[in-house]
Amino acid sequence: MSRWLRALVIVLLAASCGGGGGSGKAPRNLDNACSILQQRPGYINAFRATERKWGVPVHVQMATIYQESKFISDARTPLRFTLGVIPVGRQSSAFGYSQALDGTWDEYLRAQNRRGARRDNIRDATDFMGWYMVQSRDELGIPLSDARRQYLAYHEGRTGYRRGSYNSKSWLMRVASEVGQRSLVYESQLRGCRAAR
Numbered sequence: 001m002s003r004w005l006r007a008l009v010i011v012l013l014a015a016s017c018g019g020g021g022g023s024g025k026a027p028r029n030l031d032n033a034c035s036i037l038q039q040r041p042g043y044i045n046a047f048r049a050t051e052r053k054w055g056v057p058v059h060v061q062m063a064t065i066y067q068e069s070k071f072i073s074d075a076r077t078p079l080r081f082t083l084g085v086i087p088v089g090r091q092s093s094a095f096g097y098s099q100a101l102d103g104t105w106d107e108y109l110r111a112q113n114r115r116g117a118r119r120d121n122i123r124d125a126t127d128f129m130g131w132y133m134v135q136s137r138d139e140l141g142i143p144l145s146d147a148r149r150q151y152l153a154y155h156e157g158r159t160g161y162r163r164g165s166y167n168s169k170s171w172l173m174r175v176a177s178e179v180g181q182r183s184l185v186y187e188s189q190l191r192g193c194r195a196a197r
Helices: 003-017 032-037 042-054 058-069 102-112 122-140 146-164 170-191
Strands: 077-082 086-090
Touching: 003 032, 003 086, 032 042, 032 058, 032 146, 032 170, 042 122, 042 170, 058 122, 086 102, 122 146
Parallel strands: none
Antiparallel strands: 077 086
């Protein structure tokens, strides 16, 4: 085999590994909290650690992650196109499970001294969400168990929430209600779930 062909085979094999064995893919049956935890046993440890540290209930974390990334570790916002065909970048810098923006993530890293944290790591992503939601509770008075209002503050930012920017976005009000409803469904499912123990 020629040296060039051998190098090509090595490059193709390395590329096919994808650096994570498909870990970026969503679990199946996202409507069932127990199914998610059975497929991804490591998730419950991350959710419980965030619940212990920040007080954000597991079902609120799960409903928010569902809405933000559908549990896809390397989720990104869609590309924007000019002239309908030329890609000109992403809609925002949101990335990972929590869809944290670059600036907010950097603020979290500084505030929590977590330089090595990554948005595509479930434990880091949930810790970020806990940190953010506690600030929303402290600054805006939103209970940590109120997934709907926490989601509005998460999506719009605390300044936007304070201004009521969400009131002019009927689609966002609908989505936030869905997050609230999903958190209740997940909460009910988790009560009888062995994977959550």
